[in-house]
Amino acid sequence: MSVHDFAEAQALLAAGGTLQRHAHQMRLALPADVYDNREFLPFAAGATPPVPWDDVLPSFEAAYPPGHPDHMPGGAALIDSYLVPYTAGAQLGPLICHASALAVRDGHVYGGILIVDRPDEGPWVCAVWRDPRPEFAGAGVALLRWAAARLDGFDAIGLVVTICNEAALRAYERAGFTIESTAWTVRLPSTQAQS
Numbered sequence: 001m002s003v004h005d006f007a008e009a010q011a012l013l014a015a016g017g018t019l020q021r022h023a024h025q026m027r028l029a030l031p032a033d034v035y036d037n038r039e040f041l042p043f044a045a046g047a048t049p050p051v052p053w054d055d056v057l058p059s060f061e062a063a064y065p066p067g068h069p070d071h072m073p074g075g076a077a078l079i080d081s082y083l084v085p086y087t088a089g090a091q092l093g094p095l096i097c098h099a100s101a102l103a104v105r106d107g108h109v110y111g112g113i114l115i116v117d118r119p120d121e122g123p124w125v126c127a128v129w130r131d132p133r134p135e136f137a138g139a140g141v142a143l144l145r146w147a148a149a150r151l152d153g154f155d156a157i158g159l160v161v162t163i164c165n166e167a168a169l170r171a172y173e174r175a176g177f178t179i180e181s182t183a184w185t186v187r188l189p190s191t192q193a194q195s
C-alpha cells in the first residue's frame with residue numbers, strides 16, 4: 001500500500017512491512033514555452049514508434065543498468081514486457097503520440113520520452129531516458145521540454161521519481177517540475193506471506 005505521511009510509513013515498516021518504493025510525485029504547470037528539436041521523432045497514430053523497437057533497446061538498457069534504482073532486467077524481452085504494453089496504453093493510459101518521441105542522431109536512438117494520458121492524472125511521463133554517454137548529456141531535459149511544449153490544451157503534466165534517482169530528480173527540477181507529494185509504498189507482512 002502507498003501512504004503519504006512519514007509517521008504512517010514508519011509505523012508500517014515497524015510492523016514488519018518492506019519498503020518497495022520511496023518516491024516524489026512532481027508536476028509542471030502548462031502551457032510551456034515553444035521548444036523544437038529535429039532529432040526528436042514523434043510516435044505515429046496507433047502508438048507506432050518512428051523507428052523499430054530493436055533500435056530503441058540499446059539506449060533504454062544502457063540508461064537503466066544494474067544498480068539503477070529503476071533497473072528492469074530482461075534484455076530484448078523488455079520490448080514485449082515493457083515498451084510495447086506501455087506505449088499501447090495497456091498500463092497507465094493511452095500514449096499521447098504527438099508528445100512522445102525517440103531521439104535519433106545519425107541513425108542512433110539516443111533517448112526517448114513516453115507521455116501517457118492517465119484517466120486519473122492527465123498527461124504523465126511514463127518514461128524518459130537517454131544514452132548515458134557524455135555527448136548526450138542534457139537530452140533528458142530537452143525531451144521533457146519538447147513534450148511539454150506539445151501538450152496544448154492540458155493544464156499540467158505529472159510524474160513519479162524514485163527519491164534515490166538523483167540525476168532524474170535534478171533533471172526534472174531543471175525542466176521546471178516541482179514536488180507535489182511524497183509517497184512510501186510498503187508491502188505488508190500479510191501480502192508478503194501470500195506472494
Ligand SMILES: CC(C)(COP(=O)(O)OP(=O)(O)OC[C@H]1O[C@@H](n2cnc3c(N)ncnc32)[C@H](O)[C@@H]1OP(=O)(O)O)[C@@H](O)C(=O)NCCC(=O)NCCS
Nearest residue numbers: 063128129130136137138139140141160161167168170171
Ligand atoms: C533522467 C535523465 C533522462 C535526465 O537526462 P539529462 O537531461 O541528460 O540529465 P542528466 O542529469 O543525465 O545529465 C545532464 C548533466 O549534463 C549537464 N548538461 C545539461 N545540459 C547539457 C548540455 N547541453 N551539454 C552538456 N552537458 C549538459 C547537466 O549539468 C547535468 O549534470 P549535473 O546533473 O551534474 O548537473 C537521464 O539521467 C537518464 O536517462 N537516467 C536514467 C533513466 C531514468 O532514470 N529515467 C527517469 C526515470 S524516473
